[in-house]
Amino acid sequence: MTTEFDLLAYAERQAVDYVQSLEHRPVFPDEPARRALSGFDEPLPEQPQDAATILEQLSRLGGPATVASAGPNYYGFVIGSSLPVASAAERIALAWDQCASSAVNSPAADAIERTAARWLLDILDLPRNSAVGFGTSATAGALSALTTARRVLLARAGWDMDRQGLAGAPAIRVVCPENIHITVRKVLRLLGFGEDNIVNVPCDDRGRLCLDAVPALNDRTLLCLQAGEVNTGGFDPFAELLPRARKAGAWVHIDGAFGLWARASNTHAYLTEGIDLADSWTVDAHKWLNTPYDGAMVICRHADALAQAMNSDADYAQADPTAQKNLGLEFSRRARGIPIWAALKGLGRQGVAGMVERHCALAGRVAEGLSAAGYRVLNEVVLNQVLVRADTDEQTRAIVQAAQQSGQVWFGPSVWQNRPAFRISVSSWRTEERHIEALIGLLARLKHEMPS
Template identity: 60%
Template sequence: MNEGQLLQEADRRGRDYVAGAETRRVFPAEAEIAALSGFDEALPDQGLPPEETIALMDNLGSPATVASNGPNYFGFVIGASLPVAAAAERLALAWDQCASTEDGSPAAYAIEKQASAWLLEVLDLPRSSAVAYGTSATACGLSCLAAARAELLARQGWDVVNDGLHGAPEVKVLVPASTHVTVRKALQVLGFGWNRVIKAPVDDKGRIIPDQLPAMDANTLLVLQAGEVNTGEFDDFATLIPRAKAAGAWVHVDGAFGLWARAAPQLQHLTKGIGGADSWTTDGHKWLNTPYDGAMAICRDPAALARVMNSDAAYSSASAEAQKNLTLEFSRRARGIPIWAALRSLGRAGVADLVTRHHQQAQRISAALQEAGFEVLNRVVLNQVLVRGADDAATQAILQQVQESGSSWFGGSVWQERPAFRISLSSHRTKDQHVEQLIDLLVRIGPEG
């Protein structure tokens, strides 16, 4: 089988997989997982036929995947890849470009530059901001937080890039007590020390209580949330950001999925004042429905991001806006291409419709479950429905029955020190009929589990 035939065979198998996304088990059965032992092989002395490798991957791997690319996955906020985004990814893989600089790939550079302009437009963020395409919201958050620390120290005359942190003034970090684990991870990697991070008190919705926010100064890095992971709630940006700016603090917004509310006219009120922050992170695979490995670090001051991310070398120099000088990666693929394809295909109205539809579906689930006697724990301001059964044991039993059903899947959580389960909506494949099927399943199980 030649190269062209091999690619055609892989594409055929991929098309068959996507075509069956709605009917396959959302989580694989035990037998399908057990069959993965077939990958436990000795490294061959002589290479095996490529078509056999692709067949093995499909025959054993495909049945044991989680159908998060289908319409019945309500687990983590994971959008199914839009066909145009997946197709653009395939073509970009065929190009096989090193998209670090314009010299490495003029095509990738031009497409990612256009994607950045559109992204800032659809999210209505400062148009001169830098947009860096990274692997995840964790990596992009790390970049923004590193830029924040370097800038805060630079304002005091300390050059962290050249002089490091030994002897530097301490940067105080403030986060919501409900902050996402990826923010914690990024802070730990940067050496802030979780025990030294100040956790601001939050209300029963997971939002910072403005009157209880600790004092800030010009050495403060304040992290706010757009889309609390359980409730979907938003911090009070209109109150908190001006207060932080008046103190000279840097404000970063963790908006992995919640930032997309800004693209929907009916939900923009949730993000009032968010444009006053210094940096933001969001993720394409969550609500723009692009493939994984396509998150964005957005920084109001491009120079602040480039100061800590620059990787110019004698053999490879580029402008400050080159992606290698804005991201953690030197060699990188063009992660912004699927973002561009999705935005061009959806347009402003399509992005708004996607976000609005999932909000309406979440509200429908909430109303139906409350009517059936379940306890819905949040206001459903966005796409998250946080639920409990009649008691903790019932909650766990409900979760187990849904996960074992194979027809739907969502995950468990803990809210205010008690078990709960979280239903998330973000897949373009999830239509109203799939929502009704989920409701019917849960009503049959009942709040008593």
């Protein structure tokens, strides 16, 4: 008879085998592997099924059709490979199977996540009395942050949103770069900010908001900025703009999904100068900190305001205002902060800085190598993003397709200034210089073989 422990042992063997294969498996699954996924398209069973057979099917059909985004040769998005200590901590946390809403549900999870929150504020050098909510993504974090921002701005205008709702409320104007990340626009849409209430500020050729185009700000302004534009890695001019915004009484939110980690670096923290003057920030751990999906943080200078906006206390479930269920969207939640705690403890301050700096240096080498191979690098490579174009739009598209089909690497297309381009993102702890040299060699060969 297959026991619970047999199943766990089988699953762990499959996991170890998969991780060991990452160096050499195709980065994107081939057509036969994708076709085999039809094996999952079956009717719901009427009777219980054998657990061992279920896991065997999952591994046999699912494994070959996965994208090796956890490997060293994936450059498509800012997706890190889980650090071994973070991945192992996640396995332990899953075995604990805690509902990590508060200390009442899980004293262990509450204590560990409070430590992780304190460490996060330390390494990012943000106001130490800020609240930190661990959620699924920067998108979910932005929803919490911008909900809080709207509530606070309306309260300053004498409007009680909790009691009066939104009908007839004073108008809140949103100001953001025209290239603000799509997830921020999604959150603004969900919160009911119509396009007519959004001022889209032009950006320069590095993807940064143009300071002289920012309109007058006031105490009914929600200003959204970004640390790390998705194509160029550019940073908005925080040092110049944030003092002005604070003086006007505007709420400033920073989308720092991956770029905020530059603040932990000795050599790249200058990009974030002045960012600590904002009111709220979002940052992903599953990007540049290399933790398992899905782990991210919302950080809010106004801890009480976030706790009041997100409060989910009930008669049967009272908790401290700073309990995680009162800082984010989920009432019932898993302890996403545990692998984040493990990653921060495993790397330490110097390890986080070193990883960020190494990836930035590797991105610089990509830019150097591709420029020498005849490509046009479109951005100033200040971070881990390299934006590239070949001789023609057709050649650019063809090279992206050929690289993807090679199985050796994977990156995706993008559009920059209304023309095709592609983006190389360096963010996995597994990626080494030899992988970067192989990437450069492959793209140099593809360009040589492609007609201009």
